[in-house]
Amino acid sequence: MNRRDVVVGLGALVGTGAAASGTGAFSAAEVSREAKINVVDDSDGLVGLVANDAVAGVRMNTGGELTISLGDDDPGVNVGSVYQFGAFVSDNGVTDITGDTFSVVAADDPSDMSGGQESLESAFAVVNQSANDLALTVDFELRDDSDEGTKYAFELQSSQGGGGTREGLATSPITGQLTAQLATGESIGVSFIVNALDGATADEIAGSLSLSATTV
Template identity: 75%
Template sequence: MNRRDVVVGLGGLVSTGALASGTGAFSAAEVSRQASISVVNDNNGLVGLIANQEIAGVQMDGGSELTISLGDGNNPGVNVNSVYQFGAFVTDDEVSDITGDTFSVVTDGDPSDLSTGQDSLESAFAIVNQSPQDLSVTVDFDLNDDIDGGTAYAFELQSSQGGNGTREGVTTSPVTGELPAELATGESIGVSFIINALEGTTGDAISGSLSISAESV
C-alpha cells in the first residue's frame, strides 16, 4: 500500500465517524490504542535470516544476528592449497572453472527449501519473506580483498518456489554489485559460496558485508 492510499483511507474513516455521530462537536475525548513493535532475532524478522547450523562459520552471533566468520580467532579458517564449499549450489555453471580439476561442486535441486523446516536447508543461509506482502529483495556484496595470493571465491543466490530451486544469480571474485530476486510471502532464497585457496597464501583475507534490502512489489 502506498502513501497516497493510506491518506485516502484515513480520510474516509474520519468522514464516516463524523456522519455517524451527527455532529463534530464535543467537550473532551480520550482514545487509547495498543501498539506492539518488537525487535527480534534475525530468524524471526519480517525479512528472516536463517543460518544453516550444519555449515561451518555460518552462525547466529550472540543468538541474534547472522554472521559468516571463518578464521577470526574463534573459528578455523580455510587451508592453504584447498577448496571449500559452504552450502549447495543449484548448478556448477560459471563456477566450476574456479574450483580446480579435482573438486566437484556440490549441487542440489532446491537448496534453499524450508518447507519441511531447517533440516531441509542446503544453502549456507536463507532469506525468508515472513511479511504479508510480496517483496523485491536485493543482496548487495560489499567485500574487501586483502589477498596477496590467488584466493578466489563465488556466491550464488538461489530461489525456492514450489519445490524447485532456481539460480537467481552468481557473482565471482572480485565481487562487486548486487543480486536481485522476487520473493512472495512464505518463499525463501538462499546464499551459498565457494572459496578456492589453491593458489592462496597464509594471511589472505576477505572481509566486508552482505547487505540485504527489501521493498514491497
C-alpha cells in the first residue's frame, strides 16, 4: 500500500466576543490553541489495513505499513507451482488460471473480523474505522515482467450479515479497478492466487495496490 492520501482540516470560529464587549476594539492580542494529529499504524487508521499474520509474505513492516513481499529478501513462489494467499469466497472465474489439479480454498466469510484477528481468512482486510460510510476503490498498479508465463488473480470480498460476498475479481493482466461500499465498522478482504506453472525463475510482478476511500 504505497499511496494513501489524507487531508486534515482544522477550523475555528469565534463569534460572540465582539457582542459581549461592545465595540470589539483592541490594540493587541495573542491566542493559542492545541492541536493533536496522530500518525498511526495501518491497522489503527481511519481506513484500517490489517495483515493476516498466518499468510506468508503479508505483514506489517517496521514502519507500521502493510506490505506484500514475495521474493528478494523473502521466500518467493516456486517455479512450476500455484500458490493461494488467503481464502476466496468462490472458485468461479479462477479455475482457468489455477491448473487442473489445484483446488481453490474457499470460505463462507473470509474477511470476517468480528471475532478478532484469529477469524480473518483473507490475506489482508480493509476496515472502516471512521464514523462515515465509505466508497472504496482498489487500483492495481502492477508491472508484470513475466511475459504472461505467471498468472494471478485478486478477489475483493465483503463481510455482511454473517456471510461473505465477492465484490470483484481481477485477473492478469489487470487493467481495471475493484470497488465496494463499506459501512462504519464493516470490513472487506483481499486474497490472491499466483500461478507460476508456466513461469520462469526471472518472472517478477511488482508495483502496488492503491486504496482510495471517499465518504458516501
